[in-house]
Amino acid sequence: MEKGECILYPCYFNASLSRDEGRRVPRTLGVKGPGAADIERALKRLGIACQAEEHHHPAYWARHEGRVVATYSGKKTALIKKVARNMEVKR
Template sequence: MKETRAYLIYPEYFDKNLPRSKGRKVPLSKCVKNPKLRELELAAKKLGLSVQVQKRNHHPANWFRQRGRLFIPNARVSATKRTVIKKIAKVLPAARKILAREKAQKRLKEKRKRKDTEKYLEKVLKGK
């Protein structure tokens, strides 16, 4: 009989700065520095997994930092938790690049918006 347990995935599993005793589960060669919950969510979604973000939870070994976790229902995953973690680790650098690109585009858009506002104000103030 198949178990219907869910997988809980913490950012600590992929953190290059943490030792295995503090919760890292992936080899250093596949880890990233300070992974964000949003990056993990994007990586899991790229793999086709349905995820729920739980922001207020923390890893037991890192109880003082509430970094959150991903909740992945087992019903939709045919692989073990270990293979899911390895797959997420493989996709995580690409997800990080996508989010960095989105952040840069957002900053550029805000900068353009400010510039347009400044030009408008200059026109209005010169006209008076």
């Protein structure tokens, strides 16, 4: 990973997971069953360059949900909240 890149996994936005299970946003901002494509769409709406990859979260190696690498120089937590606010509502 290069400087200025953030890796985002679907579990960060999954409202059905607990914080201990990997959710990084409040349940009110989370969505049901998010995928890498949902994250990618939200990033594109924000005008942030990104690329989807076929990797998995280390804690969920059996799930093949993918991940998205975003070019972002700010704090990762700020990016996660921006993406969560711009994801299509599946709450």
